[in-house]
């Protein structure tokens with residue numbers, strides 16, 4: 001992710017500050033990607049935009065903090081979201097390793113609630129979470145998420161998170177353990193999830 005004059009350029013989308021009816025907002029636009037076949041590009045941009053809006057709308061009904069969706073423009077593949085005040089969790093963990101355990105317990109709790117509601121995130125990394133100024137975990141960037149997630153989707157979410165910790169936060173293994181302890185204490189089917197995660201790890205090892 002790099003910042004180009006106030007606009008955050010991610011892999012797929014550009015996110016910039018905006019205003020919506022006097023409220024602080026961000027606009028996330030999925031521009032055309034010239035390297036993709038035009039039909040495929042149009043399909044991916046609109047499917048991901050629509051899916052993101054849908055999941056951001058459904059997750060709060062399960063008690064998960066996500067940005068409020070203010071507006072959707074399917075012609076431009078753009079979505080206007082509440083601007084969540086806070087710090088991206090990846091940066092917070094890097095800057096305040098002494099508070100990592102406290103934050104990780106909150107992450108474990110939020111992810112357990114998400115999964116217990118049958119929703120998977122699809123790109124569960126510490127870049128896609130904001131620690132709000134109120135100390136809550138807010139999940140963002142849910143365009144690859146699914147409602148009615150299968151155990152496999154949930155296992156993949158956890159494997160992604162585990163990999164994020166082993167690459168971006170190698171110095172925080174204890175905090176990650178606290179995250180998983182909180183997760184398993186709160187998720188609906190901890191034994192089945194643990195087994196699935198182990199299967200996915202083994203698959204990665206031998207293929």
Ligand SMILES: Nc1ncnc2c1ncn2[C@@H]1O[C@H](COP(=O)(O)OP(=O)(O)OP(=O)(O)O)[C@@H](O)[C@H]1O
Pocket residue numbers: 001008009010011012013014015026028067081082083084085088127128140141142
């Ligand atoms: N609702 C929001 N409130 C505040 N900041 C946000 C919000 N949505 C996105 N951001 C900021 O913009 C960045 C990119 O947003 P997002 O992750 O949704 O897009 P992306 O294109 O997938 O980027 P990435 O390369 O991180 O995957 C976030 O890491 C965050 O810093």
Ligand SMILES: [Mg+2]
Pocket residue numbers: 010127128141
């Ligand atoms: Mg992101």
